[in-house]
Amino acid sequence: MxxxxxxxxxxxxxxxxxxxxxxxxxxxxxxxxxxxxxxxxxxxxxxxxxxxxxxxxxxxxxxxxxxxxxxxxxxxxxxxxxxxxxxxxxxxxxxxxxxxxxxxxxxxxxxxxxxxxxxxxxxxxxxxxxxxxxxxxxxxxxxxxxxxxxxxxxxxxxxxxxxxxxxxxxxxxxxxxxxxxxxxPEFMPGTLCSLHAGIDWARVDHGLQYRKIFEAVENGHFTQPDRHLPGLSQVGEGLGYLNGGHLFHKDPLKAAGRTEGMMLGRRLVREYVSFYRKYIPGCENLELVTTAALMGVRxxxxxxxxxxxxxxxxxxxxxxxxxxxxxxxxxxxxxxxxxxxxxxxxxxxxxxxxxxxxxxxxxxxxxxxxxxxxxxxxxxxxxxxxxxxxxxxxxxxxxxxxxxxxxxxxxxxxxxxxxxxxxxxxxxxxxxxxxxxxxxxxxxxxxxxxxxxxxx
Ligand SMILES: Cc1cc2nc3c(=O)[nH]c(=O)nc-3n(C[C@H](O)[C@H](O)[C@H](O)COP(=O)(O)OP(=O)(O)OC[C@H]3O[C@@H](n4cnc5c(N)ncnc54)[C@H](O)[C@@H]3O)c2cc1C
The missing domain is CATH 3.50.50.60 (FAD/NAD(P)-binding domain)
Incomplete structure (x- = not known):
């Protein structure tokens, strides 16, 4: 260098x-x-x-x-x-x-x-x-x-x-x-977390997302077939925080890795929004409020x-x-x-x-x-x-x-x-x-x- x-x-x-x-x-x-x-x-x-x-x-x-x-x-x-x-x-x-x-x-x-x-x-x-x-x-x-x-x-x-x-x-x-x-060298991938509104928590079966993710991956719903979903959790009346979408091989010790990670994360979150709307009752009207300002680094x-x-x-x-x-x-x-x-x-x-x-x-x-x-x-x-x-x-x-x-x-x-x-x-x-x-x-x-x- x-x-x-x-x-x-x-x-x-x-x-x-x-x-x-x-x-x-x-x-x-x-x-x-x-x-x-x-x-x-x-x-x-x-x-x-x-x-x-x-x-x-x-x-x-x-x-x-x-x-x-x-x-x-x-x-x-x-x-x-x-x-x-x-x-x-x-x-x-x-x-x-x-x-x-x-x-x-x-x-x-x-x-x-x-x-x-x-x-x-x-x-x-x-x-x-x-x-x-x-x-x-x-x-x-x-x-x-x-x-x-x-x-x-x-x-x-x-x-x-x-x-x-x-x-x-x-x-x-x-x-x-x-x-x-x-x-x-085999570092854990990060995740860009996000906040969502419009969730009818009374109708959500929390465990269903972990079963439906297999079906969605099988159906080709996601651009990356990632079956490990940490999940959507309730943080308010209609609010949920999503920990979903791994940023594989995006090295957080490189500026380019963090940049690509943020951009990939924002793209993946949209796929998770449509997954929840389609597969999880209670999430039909789920709406993305914001993605995080910091890349989630593990x-x-x-x-x-x-x-x-x-x-x-x-x-x-x-x-x-x-x-x-x-x-x-x-x-x-x-x-x-x-x-x-x-x-x-x-x-x-x-x-x-x-x-x-x-x-x-x-x-x-x-x-x-x-x-x-x-x-x-x-x-x-x-x-x-x-x-x-x-x-x-x-x-x-x-x-x-x-x-x-x-x-x-x-x-x-x-x-x-x-x-x-x-x-x-x-x-x-x-x-x-x-x-x-x-x-x-x-x-x-x-x-x-x-x-x-x-x-x-
Ligand atoms: C996607 C994801 C999901 C997770 N889920 C959970 C969970 O459910 N529950 C849980 O308890 N933990 C969870 N963790 C782990 C946890 O969030 C972090 O490991 C924890 O926050 C680490 O705390 P920290 O204080 O060491 O670092 P951080 O929380 O990363 O804080 C470091 C701070 O230092 C600042 N900083 C960095 N560099 C500089 C600099 N050069 N000058 C000034 N400031 C600087 C940053 O802006 C940041 O505010 C998760 C992590 C990730 C990535």
Whole structure:
């Protein structure tokens, strides 16, 4: 590739305690947690709204937060869902059992309600939020980030800070800093989600769409014969959110991949509109309101962290002394193409991946959000340190929020006790998260973080 040297003087902003890049579920939780504990926090978000995939991506359902016996995901994620419920902003069919108790139960919500709530929470906590502000470069030395360069309507600016948290979903900041990251050549396809009106939910048999998709594919209804349909879910009286239409082989780490993905997604949504109108009673008058502003990306970079969470940990239902969250969601790796082989692989994994049962959970150790050897950088959310299989479980919003909250609390603890990300006393972190209503049932806390065994 040809290169070009580019040098210029740019304005320098005041120093912050903590800069958080990316305002999705991980970034908003990180910024809230750190600011509430007393840090001076700046949150950078490239789009015009907080919430990430949950708002600008129109992915409007929180993954399971309970395990059939009790709520597992507490802290900021729980606070958000309870607040939406108390405001009467959740869809009519949703009850508190959805997130407080039920096993493998999704909690749908309205994107606009979440945007507004996050605005209110972040402002009330004193976080300085900069929307339409994209992190474009970073300066780091000796495993320590010194500052970041952002672009917004004011041009390019340099922002120094003491601690940095990367919640961009794609490990953008970590990548600029030279943190080793893994990508999966067989990455899961994205989906462009969409919002629809005019649905008579009283007449819709939810399970029918999963049976009729086979008939429609057989009849040649779709330009790509994709039998894996995540589906249409109720988010309001006549409203539904559609997670349908895989963007196969559109690489989200390439600008052309994202562009082609958005255009393909908009074309596919029209085919799904006619599918629902034709095949699903109650959807005869379904109307497309909008497609999302962000391409729905399921998998890009995963950092190499102090701990690499593996499928063996998941299968062992492993508990860690330094876990920052516990979770119970199956491994969900979408079909990578329309072949029979892929559909069989997906169907088998869905039923046969050592799926955790009711009452069970596995732990998320602190080391999955700490890039190996780094002192003042955390990477929380989708781009955590895990293998492909377990990433297929913890890539979702409740887990991202728990990781973000832990990163925010850890950054504040490092400021308070003059520690570094990779030497932080994790017993203090666990106690801090518990005090903020996280459910962390482990006993026998220890100061040192869990690291992979040497040579493992
Ligand atoms: C189609 C689809 C369906 C899904 N379904 C569900 C579901 O039903 N339930 C569930 O819980 N999860 C679901 N997920 C997963 C979930 O939405 C994401 O994995 C989760 O939102 C990840 O959170 P995050 O905070 O890590 O990243 P994101 O939500 O992606 O947020 C990252 C934020 O960072 C911003 N950003 C990126 N780069 C920069 C930059 N350089 N500078 C500034 N800002 C930047 C982005 O604009 C974005 O707001 C789904 C995902 C997809 C794609």
């Amino acid at each position: 040809k290169t070009h040297a580019f040098t210029r003087e740019i304005s320098v902003d005041p120093t912050y305690d903590i800069v958080v890049a990316g305002g999705g579920p991980a970034g908003t939780a990180a910024a809230l947690a750190a600011s509430r504990l007393g840090a001076k926090v700046l949150l950078l978000e490239a789009t015009g709204a907080l919430g990430g995939m949950g708002t600008s991506g129109l992915v409007t359902a929180f993954d399971p937060m309970a395990n059939g016996e009790r709520n597992l995901v507490g802290g900021i994620m729980l606070e958000i869902v309870e607040a939406l419920y108390k405001r009467g902003e959740l869809p009519p069919q949703v009850t508190p059992d959805f997130w407080r108790k039920r096993y493998h139960c999704w909690t749908p919500f309205r994107a606009e309600s979440l945007k507004f709530l996050l605005d209110e929470l972040l402002v009330a906590a004193g976080v300085e939020v900069r929307l339409f502000t994209t992190l474009v470069a970073a300066e780091a030395e000796a495993n320590q980030v010194k500052g970041v360069i952002v672009h917004n309507i004011e041009g390019l600016r340099y922002i120094p800070a003491r601690m940095f948290i990367d919640c961009t979903g794609d490990a953008v900041l970590a990548n600029y800093c030279g943190v080793p990251c893994r990508t999966n 998998e890009t970079r995963r950092i190499v962290g102090e701990y690499d969470l593996t499928f063996a940990d998941y299968q062992a239902r492993r508990s860690f002394p330094d876990q920052i969250g516990v979770f119970n969601k199956f491994v969900d790796i979408h079909v990578r193409d329309c072949s029979d082989k892929e559909f069989q692989r997906f169907s088998k994994e869905m039923s046969d991946t050592g799926r955790l049962k009711e009452g069970e959970w596995f732990g998320l150790p602190y080391g999955i959000i700490v890039p190996k050897g780094w002192k003042n950088l955390w990477v929380a959310g989708r781009c955590n340190s895990s293998d492909v299989m377990v990433h297929g479980s913890i890539r979702v919003m409740p887990a991202a929020s728990m990781m973000g909250q832990a990163a925010g609390a850890a950054a504040w603890l490092c400021l308070k006790h003059a520690e570094t990300a990779n030497t932080l006393r994790t017993d203090r972190l666990v106690e801090t998260l518990r005090a903020a209503n996280a459910y962390l049932p482990q006993s026998g806390l220890q100061p040192a973080m869990t690291r992979n065994e040497a040579g493992a």
